[in-house]
Amino acid sequence: MSVTLTDISQALGLSVSTVSKALNGYRDVAPETRDRVLSMAQAMGYHPNTAARNLRRQRTDKIGLLLNTPIMDINDYLVEVMAGSALAAEQLGYNLVLYTNATDRSEALLRLCRTREVDGVLLIWTHVPDTAIDLLQSEGVPAVVFGRRVDHPTASYVAPDNYAGMRALMDHLLGLGHRRIGFFGRPALRTTHEDRLAAYQDALAQAGIPFDPDLVVTTRLEPNSGYLAMQRLLDLPEPPSAVFAFHDGLALQAIRAAAERGLRIPQDVAVAGFDGWRSGLFANPPMTTVQLPLREMGQRAVSILLERIEHPDLPPVREIFPVELVVRASTAGDV
Amino acid sequence: MSVTLTDISQALGLSVSTVSKALNGYRDVAPETRDRVLSMAQAMGYHPNTAARNLRRQRTDKIGLLLNTPIMDINDYLVEVMAGSALAAEQLGYNLVLYTNATDRSEALLRLCRTREVDGVLLIWTHVPDTAIDLLQSEGVPAVVFGRRVDHPTASYVAPDNYAGMRALMDHLLGLGHRRIGFFGRPALRTTHEDRLAAYQDALAQAGIPFDPDLVVTTRLEPNSGYLAMQRLLDLPEPPSAVFAFHDGLALQAIRAAAERGLRIPQDVAVAGFDGWRSGLFANPPMTTVQLPLREMGQRAVSILLERIEHPDLPPVREIFPVELVVRASTAGDV
DNA sequence: AGGTACCACGAAATCGATTTCGTGTCAAGG
DNA sequence: CCTTGACACGAAATCGATTTCGTGGTACCT
Numbered sequence: 001m002s003v004t005l006t007d008i009s010q011a012l013g014l015s016v017s018t019v020s021k022a023l024n025g026y027r028d029v030a031p032e033t034r035d036r037v038l039s040m041a042q043a044m045g046y047h048p049n050t051a052a053r054n055l056r057r058q059r060t061d062k063i064g065l066l067l068n069t070p071i072m073d074i075n076d077y078l079v080e081v082m083a084g085s086a087l088a089a090e091q092l093g094y095n096l097v098l099y100t101n102a103t104d105r106s107e108a109l110l111r112l113c114r115t116r117e118v119d120g121v122l123l124i125w126t127h128v129p130d131t132a133i134d135l136l137q138s139e140g141v142p143a144v145v146f147g148r149r150v151d152h153p154t155a156s157y158v159a160p161d162n163y164a165g166m167r168a169l170m171d172h173l174l175g176l177g178h179r180r181i182g183f184f185g186r187p188a189l190r191t192t193h194e195d196r197l198a199a200y201q202d203a204l205a206q207a208g209i210p211f212d213p214d215l216v217v218t219t220r221l222e223p224n225s226g227y228l229a230m231q232r233l234l235d236l237p238e239p240p241s242a243v244f245a246f247h248d249g250l251a252l253q254a255i256r257a258a259a260e261r262g263l264r265i266p267q268d269v270a271v272a273g274f275d276g277w278r279s280g281l282f283a284n285p286p287m288t289t290v291q292l293p294l295r296e297m298g299q300r301a302v303s304i305l306l307e308r309i310e311h312p313d314l315p316p317v318r319e320i321f322p323v324e325l326v327v328r329a330s331t332a333g334d335v
Numbered sequence: 336m337s338v339t340l341t342d343i344s345q346a347l348g349l350s351v352s353t354v355s356k357a358l359n360g361y362r363d364v365a366p367e368t369r370d371r372v373l374s375m376a377q378a379m380g381y382h383p384n385t386a387a388r389n390l391r392r393q394r395t396d397k398i399g400l401l402l403n404t405p406i407m408d409i410n411d412y413l414v415e416v417m418a419g420s421a422l423a424a425e426q427l428g429y430n431l432v433l434y435t436n437a438t439d440r441s442e443a444l445l446r447l448c449r450t451r452e453v454d455g456v457l458l459i460w461t462h463v464p465d466t467a468i469d470l471l472q473s474e475g476v477p478a479v480v481f482g483r484r485v486d487h488p489t490a491s492y493v494a495p496d497n498y499a500g501m502r503a504l505m506d507h508l509l510g511l512g513h514r515r516i517g518f519f520g521r522p523a524l525r526t527t528h529e530d531r532l533a534a535y536q537d538a539l540a541q542a543g544i545p546f547d548p549d550l551v552v553t554t555r556l557e558p559n560s561g562y563l564a565m566q567r568l569l570d571l572p573e574p575p576s577a578v579f580a581f582h583d584g585l586a587l588q589a590i591r592a593a594a595e596r597g598l599r600i601p602q603d604v605a606v607a608g609f610d611g612w613r614s615g616l617f618a619n620p621p622m623t624t625v626q627l628p629l630r631e632m633g634q635r636a637v638s639i640l641l642e643r644i645e646h647p648d649l650p651p652v653r654e655i656f657p658v659e660l661v662v663r664a665s666t667a668g669d670v
Numbered sequence: 671a672g673g674t675a676c677c678a679c680g681a682a683a684t685c686g687a688t689t690t691c692g693t694g695t696c697a698a699g700g
Numbered sequence: 701c702c703t704t705g706a707c708a709c710g711a712a713a714t715c716g717a718t719t720t721c722g723t724g725g726t727a728c729c730t
Binding site: 070086253283 | 384390409433617
Binding site: 055 | 709710
């Protein structure tokens with residue numbers, strides 16, 4: 001069995017109250033007594049029982065990271081967000097708990113909220129259903145949505161500037177002379193998809209290029225969705241000379257599909273991604289992408305969440321982060 | 336505030352004991368009473384307080400997944416293990432908590448053990464220091480080491496058959512006619528490194544090829560360690576015609592280094608990895624590798640751990656899993 | 671009738687730490 | 701000499717759920 005406060009108090013002939021206060025830095029403990037308690041605790045290997053402490057303090061010092069994908073679909077994007085969040089949480093004295101369940105997720109969300117397992121949640125739900133937001137708000141659970149805009153009046157979120165990023169990428173591709181540009185969409189991601197598609201269409205319009213619906217294909221959360229999408233585009237009677245993939249993971253698959261047909265990249269077909277996955281740097285050829293400041297966004301999301309835990313009545317915070325076009329060899333061979 | 340047992344008991348004019356028993360399926364509750372309790376709990380939105388329940392039951396129904404890398408170094412290998420573990424844990428009624436802290440990890444380990452935050456730990460520590468094992472054993476914390484052999488007499492582990500996998504890979508490369516084969520080592524991974532290196536040397540010896548120390552380079556946990564290692568090998572006066580990278584992540588970097596020099600793969604230099612990363616499949620060209628059954632190993636590790644939680648005195652379990660050579664275009668261009 | 675056996679429920683202890691409140695001691699100040 | 705107040709400590713309530721034990725009541729058997 002573990003060492004408890006009672007054990008220490010008995011060993012020293014003190015009361016549990018005094019021992020607890022000594023360990024927690026209360027002022028009404030004699031310095032000499034404090035020293036005795038501290039060294040005895042050290043000697044006996046005491047560590048406070050988490051459950052007991054949580055129960056009494058009515059808080060857990062934990063925040064939940066809720067992903068909307070199965071664990072096996074954790075990717076570069078999520079890892080960066082997790083890393084940023086973990087860093088901020090650690091600095092601010094909180095622990096991060098990862099929740100990503102295989103089956104039903106709304107059930108998990110409910111449990112988290114109501115069993116008070118965590119003090120607040122960070123939703124890395126790129127397609128958060130509005131019902132979940134409503135639920136959280138009505139339960140009074142502090143929450144921040146990561147990665148997309150949300151309309152709910154009291155919800156906070158942190159999101160990238162998808163429109164600006166997509167415009168920058170389109171300007172780059174158009175500047176290289178491409179006029180038929182494929183677009184891997186992801187309608188399930190809602191506002192993210194809408195923003196990027198809007199930027200795509202606006203850029204075409206501004207360049208005087210008619211919009212061709214055949215160049216827009218839909219991808220899903222499947223291991224080879226990008227591979228299939230690329231095949232479809234390449235099978236068109238008039239295939240594109242450049243392709244935009246909704247994220248770099250899809251772009252890597254697109255490269256493979258092109259390579260299998262013996263197409264050279266970027267001479268025969270240019271490929272660009274989005275989000276700035278680390279593995280895009282080590283792709284062959286290295287991937288042009290739009291870099292999101294995911295690490296910083298993750299940190300910021302956590303600090304917003306913690307403010308909200310301390311002060312539940314604060315007004316919501318919405319932040320849009322600037323993004324950066326990174327040009328590499330998959331579109332511009334000589335860079 | 337949340338709904339508690341007391342709230343329900345007062346609403347129904349019952350005692351907390353009866354309410355608790357009704358919810359927990361005890362037999363000494365009248366069917367009619369049970370129904371009343373259940374529907375009232377439903378109506379009031381009751382969910383048991385985790386801290387209180389953990390405190391009383393002296394268990395958390397959680398197991399800790401302890402990684403020895405910062406969160407940002409989560410990769411395909413770890414994701415597969417996590418996915419397998421999560422699946423098994425969920426099926427067996429346990430939650431998985433991910434621990435990977437940025438700074439000091441032995442401190443985290445200690446806290447986990449002693450504060451009873453989890454019922455047991457799965458150590459995905461590819462280079463578990465023996466002191467950590469000793470610590471766990473002396474604290475009596477149920478634990479299973481994932482990914483490498485461990486010598487400690489009472490420690491359980493689950494590991495791949497590195498030697499056999501490496502031999503199979505070498506036989507493949509030697510069969511293609513390669514006689515100068517580079518080897519990316521990773522001495523920090525101890526037994527894993529030793530086993531693979533031994534297989535490398537044994538295979539060479541059996542083929543009558545002298546061992547050349549210049550072909551063995553060391554890699555570390557750095558974002559571009561494989562890239563640098565490949566450059567070193569390619570700079571040799573007599574560069575290798577094939578290269579083995581310690582894992583597929585390094586192999587991807589090696590491909591990039593080769594591609595930057597205009598070398599064709601596998602015609603000018605063949606590249607093979609290990610561990611069977613998913614992204615190796617979408618590499619350009621797709622990567623030859625040794626596939627580890629990580630998902631199954633993760634599941635098995637969890638089930639071993641849970642057995643040990645239920646019955647702490649069981650003898651240790653050590654399991655070595657068979658691996659499979661997967662040949663792709665990075666070594667055999669026409670496959 | 672008396673005893674046994676269940677049945678359905680409540681009282682109360684318990685898990686381990688935190689925190690409020692109270693108490694005795696001693697020194698300083700009027 | 702008495703009061704005031706700081707000081708150092710202990711008693712006890714508390715957080716919310718679980719679980720043991722006990723108690724009336726009813727049915728059944730001899």
